[in-house]
Amino acid sequence: MRIAVFAGDGIGPEVTEQAVRVLEKLDLPGLELVEGDVGGAAYYKHGHPLPQQTLDIARSSDAILFGSVGDFSCDNLERHLRPEQAILGLRKELGLFANLRPARVFPGLEDLTTLRREVAQTIDLLIVRELNGDVYFGEKGMRTLEDGRRQGWDLMSYAEDEVRRIAHSGFKAAMTRGRKLTSVDKANVLETSQLWRDVVIEVSAEYPEVELSHMYVDNAAMQLVKNPGQFDVIVTGNLFGDILSDQASMCVGSIGLLASASLAEGSFGLYEPIHGSAPDIAGKDLANPMATILSAAMLLRHSLGLEAEAARIEAAVAKALADGIKGGDLGGSAGTREIGDAVVERL
Amino acid sequence: MRIAVFAGDGIGPEVTEQAVRVLEKLDLPGLELVEGDVGGAAYYKHGHPLPQQTLDIARSSDAILFGSVGDFSCDNLERHLRPEQAILGLRKELGLFANLRPARVFPGLEDLTTLRREVAQTIDLLIVRELNGDVYFGEKGMRTLEDGRRQGWDLMSYAEDEVRRIAHSGFKAAMTRGRKLTSVDKANVLETSQLWRDVVIEVSAEYPEVELSHMYVDNAAMQLVKNPGQFDVIVTGNLFGDILSDQASMCVGSIGLLASASLAEGSFGLYEPIHGSAPDIAGKDLANPMATILSAAMLLRHSLGLEAEAARIEAAVAKALADGIKGGDLGGSAGTREIGDAVVERL
Numbered sequence: 148m149r150i151a152v153f154a155g156d157g158i159g160p161e162v163t164e165q166a167v168r169v170l171e172k173l174d175l176p177g178l179e180l181v182e183g184d185v186g187g188a189a190y191y192k193h194g195h196p197l198p199q200q201t202l203d204i205a206r207s208s209d210a211i212l213f214g215s216v217g218d219f220s221c222d223n224l225e226r227h228l229r230p231e232q233a234i235l236g237l238r239k240e241l242g243l244f245a246n247l248r249p250a251r252v253f254p255g256l257e258d259l260t261t262l263r264r265e266v267a268q269t270i271d272l273l274i275v276r277e278l279n280g281d282v283y284f285g286e287k288g289m290r291t292l293e294d295g296r297r298q299g300w301d302l303m304s305y306a307e308d309e310v311r312r313i314a315h316s317g318f319k320a321a322m323t324r325g326r327k328l329t330s331v332d333k334a335n336v337l338e339t340s341q342l343w344r345d346v347v348i349e350v351s352a353e354y355p356e357v358e359l360s361h362m363y364v365d366n367a368a369m370q371l372v373k374n375p376g377q378f379d380v381i382v383t384g385n386l387f388g389d390i391l392s393d394q395a396s397m398c399v400g401s402i403g404l405l406a407s408a409s410l411a412e413g414s415f416g417l418y419e420p421i422h423g424s425a426p427d428i429a430g431k432d433l434a435n436p437m438a439t440i441l442s443a444a445m446l447l448r449h450s451l452g453l454e455a456e457a458a459r460i461e462a463a464v465a466k467a468l469a470d471g472i473k474g475g476d477l478g479g480s481a482g483t484r485e486i487g488d489a490v491v492e493r494l
Numbered sequence: 495m496r497i498a499v500f501a502g503d504g505i506g507p508e509v510t511e512q513a514v515r516v517l518e519k520l521d522l523p524g525l526e527l528v529e530g531d532v533g534g535a536a537y538y539k540h541g542h543p544l545p546q547q548t549l550d551i552a553r554s555s556d557a558i559l560f561g562s563v564g565d566f567s568c569d570n571l572e573r574h575l576r577p578e579q580a581i582l583g584l585r586k587e588l589g590l591f592a593n594l595r596p597a598r599v600f601p602g603l604e605d606l607t608t609l610r611r612e613v614a615q616t617i618d619l620l621i622v623r624e625l626n627g628d629v630y631f632g633e634k635g636m637r638t639l640e641d642g643r644r645q646g647w648d649l650m651s652y653a654e655d656e657v658r659r660i661a662h663s664g665f666k667a668a669m670t671r672g673r674k675l676t677s678v679d680k681a682n683v684l685e686t687s688q689l690w691r692d693v694v695i696e697v698s699a700e701y702p703e704v705e706l707s708h709m710y711v712d713n714a715a716m717q718l719v720k721n722p723g724q725f726d727v728i729v730t731g732n733l734f735g736d737i738l739s740d741q742a743s744m745c746v747g748s749i750g751l752l753a754s755a756s757l758a759e760g761s762f763g764l765y766e767p768i769h770g771s772a773p774d775i776a777g778k779d780l781a782n783p784m785a786t787i788l789s790a791a792m793l794l795r796h797s798l799g800l801e802a803e804a805a806r807i808e809a810a811v812a813k814a815l816a817d818g819i820k821g822g823d824l825g826g827s828a829g830t831r832e833i834g835d836a837v838v839e840r841l
């Protein structure tokens with residue numbers, strides 16, 4: 148069993164370090180951890196945000212534990228050299244097409260969100276976001292029109308097999324939960340969305356037990372504010388999923404606790420906290436490593452089939468929280484290392 | 495002075511009727527109101543959601559008071575015949591490129607939103623959304639790839655003049671308010687956004703008093719949940735503006751009170767409530783006409799230069815609310831007509 152550890156930029160290294168300590172403490176027989184460079188850190192070291200050797204490490208591993216990428220000092224580099232290309236490249240190269248982002252308010256943390264307590268308590272949803280297509284990976288460019296004007300352009304598209312694959316992920320996830328699936332698109336304006344909707348309807352025939360509904364993305368953004376408790380599983384494209392999953396995460400209030408999985412066909416996956424690289428607090432022992440530790444738990448469960456070990460980590464995190472060990476993001480004062488210690492002790 | 499009144503579908507006719515009563519009650523000398531068909535209603539009557547005669551009425555008017563379009567019974571029509579094409583067509587044909595969507599919590603209505611009262615109170619923002627470009631109006635289609643797969647596609651793009659024009663709208667709006675402008679894009683992924691950002695920065699040189707910042711759309715969706723009070727004016731493209739303005743509206747809680755303006759160069763504009771056609775409550779005297787009445791006030795102010803009359807309408811609405819005349823959407827029980835009566839009486 149080989150786990151690639153890509154810490155990346157900003158707070159990535161310090162939160163990943165704590166998750167690695169947790170994994171090592173489990174003392175899993177035959178577990179190997181291999182580090183690789185990604186993001187701005189990789190650019191400064193190797194001249195590329197996703198160097199070939201990093202990709203090789205990923206390909207020879209069973210799963211990836213990812214920190215975060217993003218470094219403002221790279222803002223003026225050409226697009227293909229910017230830190231974000233590391234995560235986009237890994238998603239594409241490794242076929243990580245299904246991003247699972249659960250959002251649920253942790254018991255006892257109902258007062259961290261800006262939503263009223265009685266609304267926050269109802270949130271228990273999963274966003275299934277497509278990660279390999281859409282306007283993210285279409286042709287794109289900057290051109291000068293005949294009349295001399297500059298124009299930026301990006302091609303948005305989905306082909307039926309791309310939609311079918313993620314639709315299955317959505318329906319399957321719904322089967323393990325409340326059996327309600329909301330497909331989000333903008334079919335009143337976009338042909339990409341029309342194809343999306345047509346294919347989701349086709350796939351729905353295979354899941355008669357799941358109640359399927361369709362919602363326009365603008366309405367979904369409203370409903371996540373008005374009544375987030377109405378959602379069970381949301382399936383949507385890459386761009387809308389980027390926006391809605393971040394909105395939903397913030398509804399939960401405790402973004403420092405939210406983990407995510409990006410899965411390929413089979414068991415391979417990349418696991419990362421949903422918070423970003425937070426350069427403002429990087430290197431100050433202020434970041435909350437719990438989301439990364441919980442990402443490691445997801446990794447053990449989904450990619451390595453180690454359910455018991457995953458549950459042990461989750462229980463240790465819950466215990467630490469219950470004991471009042473909270474990072475600044477949760478209104479506490481525990482530092483990065485202190486939180487790592489607390490979880491390790493409670494394993 | 496000629497106002498085109500396009501009532502449209504669902505609750506459109508009943509809410510527009512009350513706004514027209516309010517306008518008539520003002521007894522403005524030389525004011526002419528001309529009705530026209532749009533949306534599903536126009537499709538069923540004339541075979542097209544935006545018939546030529548409707549466009550002619552619009553072109554010979556000084557402003558448009560718009561109800562809403564949307565009719566599920568048209569869902570299976572070809573795209574160019576669907577109700578939404580009426581509003582998209584009017585925006586494009588009439589050069590309505592700047593959509594202004596203010597979001598502010600009305601005093602006394604702080605408890606209608608799902609946000610905590612202390613957060614809701616801080617909301618006072620304006621979204622300036624571009625309406626004539628982006629993936630809305632690019633080439634699009636459904637095609638069969640060489641290998642036989644169906645694909646839906648839409649071209650996203652912005653040219654520099656399109657961005658420059660809306661950037662000026664954003665900066666000018668900021669100058670009349672808190673002098674803070676947040677430009678929202680996805681420049682880490684999209685070339686369209688990169689051009690957007692470059693041009694907004696160029697234009698900013700003309701507005702040294704405005705503090706400009708840039709935010710990725712996913713982060714903006716988060717920040718609208720976390721701390722909506724941080725925003726003054728947000729300027730963004732057509733697609734992101736669609737999503738974020740709806741999210742912001744719902745943060746206010748009282749969507750039945752929110753008006754919007756879609757402006758062309760000069761004084762011409764289209765004014766509409768931001769709520770949709772709400773087919774479930776159509777024809778039942780349940781819809782709140784206040785947003786449409788307030789849209790009529792915006793119309794008088796921006797397109798006809800009648801500031802005093804606009805203020806009179808707004809004061810009458812505020813008075814009715816203070817007197818407890820509230821629609822079901824605000825937790826009250828006043829019907830559509832009753833609310834119209836109440837506002838007319840208080841003029």
Ligand SMILES: CC(C)[C@H](C(=O)O)[C@@H](O)C(=O)O
Nearest residue numbers: 216231234235389682683712
């Ligand atoms: C860093 C960026 C390219 C990325 C995305 O837009 O997918 C991020 O926002 C995410 O959601 O993982």
Ligand SMILES: CC(C)[C@H](C(=O)O)[C@@H](O)C(=O)O
Nearest residue numbers: 335336365578579581582736
């Ligand atoms: C009806 C639809 C095409 C429209 C849009 O997406 O622009 C609506 O959502 C709006 O915001 O006015």
